[in-house]
Amino acid sequence: MENKAHKSGYVNIVGRPNVGKSTLMNALVGEKMSIITNKPQTTRHRIIGILSGDDFQVVFSDTPGIISDPSYKMQIAMNNMVNTTFHDSDLTLFVTDANERFEDDDPIIERLKKVETPLFLVINKIDSVKPEQVLQLIKLWNKRLKFTEIVPISALKKHNTQKVSDLIMENLQEGPPYYPKDQLTDKPERFFVSEIVREKILELYHQEIPYSTEVIINAFKEGETSRGEAITRIDATIYVMRKSQKPILIGKGGSAIKRLGTESRKSLEKWLETRVHLELHVKISDDWRDNERMLKHFGYK
Numbered sequence: 168m169e170n171k172a173h174k175s176g177y178v179n180i181v182g183r184p185n186v187g188k189s190t191l192m193n194a195l196v197g198e199k200m201s202i203i204t205n206k207p208q209t210t211r212h213r214i215i216g217i218l219s220g221d222d223f224q225v226v227f228s229d230t231p232g233i234i235s236d237p238s239y240k241m242q243i244a245m246n247n248m249v250n251t252t253f254h255d256s257d258l259t260l261f262v263t264d265a266n267e268r269f270e271d272d273d274p275i276i277e278r279l280k281k282v283e284t285p286l287f288l289v290i291n292k293i294d295s296v297k298p299e300q301v302l303q304l305i306k307l308w309n310k311r312l313k314f315t316e317i318v319p320i321s322a323l324k325k326h327n328t329q330k331v332s333d334l335i336m337e338n339l340q341e342g343p344p345y346y347p348k349d350q351l352t353d354k355p356e357r358f359f360v361s362e363i364v365r366e367k368i369l370e371l372y373h374q375e376i377p378y379s380t381e382v383i384i385n386a387f388k389e390g391e392t393s394r395g396e397a398i399t400r401i402d403a404t405i406y407v408m409r410k411s412q413k414p415i416l417i418g419k420g421g422s423a424i425k426r427l428g429t430e431s432r433k434s435l436e437k438w439l440e441t442r443v444h445l446e447l448h449v450k451i452s453d454d455w456r457d458n459e460r461m462l463k464h465f466g467y468k
């Protein structure tokens with residue numbers, strides 16, 4: 168029997184905030200890797216999701232949304248992270264929301280013109296617009312840039328996401344697997360635990376709070392209850408950037424943080440498939456988003 172050549176490559180998912188990059192990566196990998204919320208700037212780090220088969224391996228990178236006017240050092244660091252992914256990709260998925268507006272001279276378009284590897288335009292959220300609008304968008308984008316492929320999809324409804332996978336496979340080159348075939352990501356379990364808590368903060372709090380918080384896992388221990396059931400004990404600290412934010416996070420009589428704890432625990436139990444005991448603390452780290460040392464500590468540098 169003839170052996171099929173092994174294909175592999177790094178596929179980077181980039182675009183503005185909130186367009187559905189993380190939803191798409193999760194759909195392509197078939198696992199919940201990245202957290203998803205309806206708020207922009209949900210993803211803050213490059214998150215790798217690995218899809219392997221007998222004769223292929225695709226290493227997807229979900230990235231933070233590109234921020235056009237960064238106003239603090241954390242946002243600058245996030246943009247820098249995206250910039251580095253541009254350099255080390257074998258294929259780029261540029262994701263847009265069918266509803267978002269782009270000027271012809273948007274800097275992102277200039278950046279995309281420099282991409283030398285296959286570049287796909289993924290028009291997402293087509294479930295929320297009329298088919299004629301999709302056709303218009305394709306026409307418009309074709310005038311701006313030369314794409315290898317243009318694929319209209321709904322990542323949420325998984326419409327046409329298989330098509331994206333198929334086209335990626337067609338464009339991948341021969342190459343070795345970069346990771347063990349059973350590996351799903353490069354980040355430790357603790358990272359995903361902190362992300363799940365952050366997802367709940369994004370869902371439960373408003374205005375500046377989600378953008379002013381960072382979650383650090385102090386302890387993560389798998390053990391047993393006195394009755395022999397598996398339980399994971401997690402201890403986490405939520406950092407806020409101003410003194411006035413602490414009482415907001417905690418709420419009247421501790422009601423807000425209690426709710427956060429319950430919601431996070433439920434989600435963690437589902438993800439870890441064990442019972443979870445979660446302990447949350449709140450600390451203030453003055454203006455940490457502009458503090459180089461804290462940004463390093465939180466993994467942004």
Ligand SMILES: Nc1nc2c(ncn2[C@@H]2O[C@H](COP(=O)(O)OP(=O)(O)OP(=O)(O)O)[C@@H](O)[C@H]2O)c(=O)[nH]1
Pocket residue numbers: 183184185186187188189190191202203204205206207208209210211230231232233291292293294295320321322323324
């Ligand atoms: N209607 C519709 N909504 C979608 C679709 N894909 C994603 N969304 C929603 O869009 C919002 C943002 O999705 P994310 O996947 O978090 O977007 P993102 O690009 O990763 O956002 P950042 O991490 O903030 O840059 C969520 O509320 C999703 O449910 C889609 O195909 N159709």
Ligand SMILES: [Mg+2]
Pocket residue numbers: 188189190201202209210229230231232
């Ligand atoms: Mg995201």
